[in-house]
Amino acid sequence: MKVFNQHMLALLFLVASIVTSLQANAALEIEISGGGAQQIPVAILPFAEPAGISSKDNLHEIIAADLKRSGLFRVLETRGMANLPTAVSQVKYAEWSALQAQAMTVGHVESLGGGRLKVTFQLLDVLKQTQLIGMDYQIAPTQIRATAHKIADAIYEKLTGQRGDFSSRIAYINKIGKRYTLQVSDADGYNAQNVVSSNEPIISPAWSPDGTKMAYVSFEKKKPIVYVQSLTTGDRKILANYKGNNSAPAWSPDGSKLAIVLTYGANSQIYTISADGGDLRQVTKSNAIDTEPAFSPDGKFIYFTSDRGGRPQIYKVSAGGGDATRVTFEGAYNVSPRFSPDGRYLAYIRNDGGKFRVALQDLSNGQVQLLSEGAQDESPSFSPNGRVILYATKVRGKGSLAAVSSDGRVRQRLSESGGDVREPAWAPMAK
Amino acid sequence: MNNKVWMSLAMVMFLVACKSTPVTPAKVEDKSSGSSTAASSSDGSDANGIKEVNIDGNANNDANNPLRDPNNILSKRNIYFDFNSDAVKAEFRPIVEAHAQYLKSHQDAKVILQGNTDERGTREYNLSLGQRRSVAVKKALNLLGVQDTQIETVSYGEEKANVNCADEDCFQQNRRVDVVYQGE
Numbered sequence: 001m002k003v004f005n006q007h008m009l010a011l012l013f014l015v016a017s018i019v020t021s022l023q024a025n026a027a028l029e030i031e032i033s034g035g036g037a038q039q040i041p042v043a044i045l046p047f048a049e050p051a052g053i054s055s056k057d058n059l060h061e062i063i064a065a066d067l068k069r070s071g072l073f074r075v076l077e078t079r080g081m082a083n084l085p086t087a088v089s090q091v092k093y094a095e096w097s098a099l100q101a102q103a104m105t106v107g108h109v110e111s112l113g114g115g116r117l118k119v120t121f122q123l124l125d126v127l128k129q130t131q132l133i134g135m136d137y138q139i140a141p142t143q144i145r146a147t148a149h150k151i152a153d154a155i156y157e158k159l160t161g162q163r164g165d166f167s168s169r170i171a172y173i174n175k176i177g178k179r180y181t182l183q184v185s186d187a188d189g190y191n192a193q194n195v196v197s198s199n200e201p202i203i204s205p206a207w208s209p210d211g212t213k214m215a216y217v218s219f220e221k222k223k224p225i226v227y228v229q230s231l232t233t234g235d236r237k238i239l240a241n242y243k244g245n246n247s248a249p250a251w252s253p254d255g256s257k258l259a260i261v262l263t264y265g266a267n268s269q270i271y272t273i274s275a276d277g278g279d280l281r282q283v284t285k286s287n288a289i290d291t292e293p294a295f296s297p298d299g300k301f302i303y304f305t306s307d308r309g310g311r312p313q314i315y316k317v318s319a320g321g322g323d324a325t326r327v328t329f330e331g332a333y334n335v336s337p338r339f340s341p342d343g344r345y346l347a348y349i350r351n352d353g354g355k356f357r358v359a360l361q362d363l364s365n366g367q368v369q370l371l372s373e374g375a376q377d378e379s380p381s382f383s384p385n386g387r388v389i390l391y392a393t394k395v396r397g398k399g400s401l402a403a404v405s406s407d408g409r410v411r412q413r414l415s416e417s418g419g420d421v422r423e424p425a426w427a428p429m430a431k
Numbered sequence: 432m433n434n435k436v437w438m439s440l441a442m443v444m445f446l447v448a449c450k451s452t453p454v455t456p457a458k459v460e461d462k463s464s465g466s467s468t469a470a471s472s473s474d475g476s477d478a479n480g481i482k483e484v485n486i487d488g489n490a491n492n493d494a495n496n497p498l499r500d501p502n503n504i505l506s507k508r509n510i511y512f513d514f515n516s517d518a519v520k521a522e523f524r525p526i527v528e529a530h531a532q533y534l535k536s537h538q539d540a541k542v543i544l545q546g547n548t549d550e551r552g553t554r555e556y557n558l559s560l561g562q563r564r565s566v567a568v569k570k571a572l573n574l575l576g577v578q579d580t581q582i583e584t585v586s587y588g589e590e591k592a593n594v595n596c597a598d599e600d601c602f603q604q605n606r607r608v609d610v611v612y613q614g615e
Contacts, residue, residue, distance in 0.1 A: 184481055198486040201590035203554050220486045222543055222611055223585035224558065234482030245562055245585050248555045261555070265584050266566060268559035289559040305556055312556060335553050349553055356553075378553050397595065423554065 039074040040159055042067065043101040043126075046078075047119070048086035048108035059107065059119065062148035063155070065188060066166040069403075070156060070387065071410030076101055088122050088131060096126045103132065103159060105151075115140060119147050123155055132158050145190055165384040169427040171195070171205045171214060172392075172401060175420040182216055184231065187383070187426070189401075189414050196229060196236065206249045206258075207427045208275075215239060215249035215258060226260055228275070239277050250293045250302075251275075252319070259283065259293035259302050259319075270304055272319065283321045292336050295319065297343040303327060305335040314348055327361075330368055334359070336379060340386045341428075345406065347371075347380035347389050358391050360406060371404045372411070379422065382406075384429035392422045497533075498612055504529040508610040510568055511603055517567040527568065530610055531575035538581070541613040544568045546586040549605040550594050561586030568608045 044064040067073040076099055078084060085091045086108045096104050107121030116138060123133040133154055137147045146167065153164030168187045173180060181197035182205055196202065200219040207214055212231055217224045226246045229236035240246040244263035251258050257274045268291045270284040284290040288308035295302055296316075303316045309326065314337045317324040328334040333351030340347070343363070350359040355374030361367070376394040383390065386406060393402040393413070399422040401414040497503045510523040519527060534540055546561030565584035572582060592605040 193481040194483040195481055196484040196486065200486075201587065203558075203588075203590065218486070219587065219590065222545070222615075223583070224587075229484065231481050234484050236484055243583055245558060247558055261559070263559075263562050263584065263586075265569065265579065265582075268562060289556070289563075291559045292553070292555045335556050351552075 039072060041074045041076055041100055041102050042155070042159070043076045043078050043096055043099060043104040045084050045086070045104065045106050047121070050109065050111045057144045057148070059109070059121075059144065059148045059151070060105070062145055062188075063105070063152045066149060066152035066164075067155065069188070069410075069412055070164075070166075071405040071407075072156070072160055072387075088124065091124065093124075093126055093129045101126045103155075105155065107151075112138065117141060117144075119144075119151075121151055123158060145186065149186065149188075162387070163385050163429075165387075165429055168384050168429050169211075170381075170390060170401075170424055171207065171427065172424040173202055173205065173422050175399070175422070182214070184214075184427075195231060196227075203423060204248055205423060205425045206251055207425055208251050209253055209255045209428055211427050211429075215251065217247045217249070226258075237277070239275075240273055240280075248291050248293060250295060252295050253297055253299045259295060259304075261291045261293065270302060270317075272302075281321070283319070284317060284324060285321075286324075290315075294337045294339060297339055297341060303337040303339070303346065305337065314346070331359075338380050338382060340382050340406070341384060342386055345382075345386070347382065349378055349380065358389060358404065360389070360408075369408060371406075371408045372402065377402070379424055381424050381426045383426050390424045390426050392424060498615075505533055510608045510610070512564055512606040512608075514599075514602070514606065517563045519567055519571050526610075527571045528575060531572050531577050534572065534577045534581050535575075541581050541583065542572075543583045543585055543611045543613065544572075545591075545609040545611055546584070546588075547591055547605055547607050547609065548589050549596065549602040550589045550592045551602075552589070554588055554590070556588075558586045558588030558590075561588045564606070564608050568610075 044060045047059045064075040068075050081095065083092060083095060085106050087106055091106060104124050104126055105121055107119065110118045112118050118136055118138050120136040122131050125132050135154060139147050149166040152166040156164030166187060169184055170187055171182060171184045174183050179197055179199055180202040182195040182202050183192045184195055185192040195214060198218060198220050203217045205214055205216045213228055214231060215226060215228045218227055224245045224247045225238055226240040226249050227236050228239045239258065240260050242262050242264060244265050245268065246260060246262055248261040249258045255275060257272050259270055259272050261268045262271050267287065268289045269282060270290050270293045271280055271282050273280045283302060286306065286308050288306050290304055290306045292305040293302045300319055301316045302319050303314055305312050306315050311332050312335050313326055314328040314334050315324040315326050331350045331352065334348050336349045338347045346361045346363055348359055349356050350370065352370060352374065356377050357370050357374040358372035358377050358380050360369050360371050371389065372391060377391050379392045381390045388403050388405055390401060390403045392399055399420040401421055401424050403412045498505045500506055504526060507526045510519060510526060530542065534542060544565040546565035548557040548561045562584065565586055569582050569584045593601060596602050596605065
């Protein structure tokens with residue numbers, strides 16, 4: 001087990017004669033365990049940096065951490081190497097094939113003046129001795145981390161054929177002392193920013209499909225009310241404040257409406273409401289608890305949790321209403337359904353003999369795999385490319401975030417020092 | 432406690448220009464504002480400028496209010512439940528009756544019944560379970576003649592639970608309905 005990003009550190013960039021100082025917040029620490037059997041061995045070499053630049057956010061370390069977290073790469077140790085080239089012309093391929101690297105990166109950073117930097121990198125095929133990718137980025141020093149994630153995305157896509165999602169963001173609720181804060185951070189936990197905070201609980205954050213808004217439930221008026229807030233302007237509007245509880249917002253894939261749960265003084269039932277707060281329609285009609293709605297990616301169905309059969313199980317219903325059919329049959333307690341982006345898998349929480357664990361069901365054949373260890377795991381959320389499921393767990397009684405690859409082979413823990421973190425929601429990727 | 436630090440929001444857009452091989456300097460338009468305040472990106476995608484909203488709580492105290500007089504039974508606001516049960520137990524009947532009397536004699540008063548659960552189970556499901564308990568207390572008030580218009584049933588689920596429970600006595604403290612008057 002290896003621990004990365006242990007400390008939160010201020011960055012100091014000295015570019016030309018301009019000093020730019022900013023604070024980065026490495027909120028989450030990442031621990032990785034397990035590993036895939038067929039990981040691609042890659043060497044991510046340190047970038048050459050101009051004199052005067054002192055960066056704690058080393059590009060190669062960020063890129064390496066991203067690739068490791070995916071579980072698909074084995075990042076080779078390069079510290080013992082005699083030569084660490086920073087340009088293609090300096091590469092002696094024999095040294096790297098001896099290290100058994102399949103691919104390697106070289107790169108450098110130049111100061112362009114005026115506080116701008118140019119980051120250049122190449123991805124090389126060690127065996128064929130060819131260049132796979134060559135890119136450069138002209139950035140402000142504040143964009144170092146974002147650029148590293150872009151580079152990791154490019155490497156991931158080139159070597160796996162799948163889209164990378166290291167540039168995506170996550171949201172979660174962080175309870176610090178008695179204060180609840182909805183935060184958004186980079187997918188690796190850095191750059192945490194506050195979206196909204198309150199002395200009363202905030203729960204159930206849900207990204208709009210375009211990633212610009214967030215729906216959530218706030219108890220600031222002594223009852224659960226659903227709000228929608230713009231991330232860029234901070235404008236917040238009440239989406240649903242009906243008598244009783246208003247909770248569990250879930251966006252439709254086209255962003256035009258949300259599924260919500262209302263009680264009207266009785267049991268929880270699922271409704272849909274347009275994103276501007278109109279056109280309220282009841283979807284489920286039962287004497288049981290119906291909650292935790294999730295739209296299928298095609299928008300046709302709403303999957304939800306119901307105890308209509310005596311114990312909570314997952315059901316599905318047409319988004320327009322009608323009869324519900326049961327989806328989960330194994331286990332006595334299955335809740336919190338979430339779809340993979342391609343619609344093939346359903347992740348949910350199963351009470352497995354007293355342990356609450358993340359389960360993954362293949363909807364094409366009904367097969368279920370338990371992915372997490374438990375014992376108090378909640379709120380599964382798929383990464384944009386579907387490779388990783390983020391979830392809430394408890395470590396020594398404190399909430400923290402964890403992630404597991406969808407094949408169950410790689411687990412990571414992301415824990416914020418000091419806070420009680422729960423209810424992660426992975427942002428959709430901009431199309 | 433970890434003190435949340437404001438990340439400088441200078442990073443407004445990921446201004447990234449990509450070129451495939453061979454490597455030549457890319458011409459990149461600079462859209463970075465470089466300012467430390469939140470700003471929106473021109474196309475709305477990948478915007479990293481997030482504006483924080485703070486919600487201020489407020490509380491008012493009124494010493495002459497019977498609802499707040501510690502010697503008055505109306506100051507008792509907690510009704511506890513057995514595990515997996517929404518039955519209002521006999522020992523809490525006097526509290527329910529006192530609030531029923533108050534509500535009948537104060538037709539303008541409105542009460543919110545907040546159901547709570549222990550932390551076992553998921554948040555939204557517990558929110559629904561807590562609702563069942565608040566509905567049970569509402570039905571008890573209804574039977575004593577309180578109108579529906581004066582009662583709102585809501586749930587906090589597990590949100591107000593003491594999460595440091597290790598035994599049943601402690602869990603039971605979390606399985607309760609709190610009686611809260613509007614404006615409190």
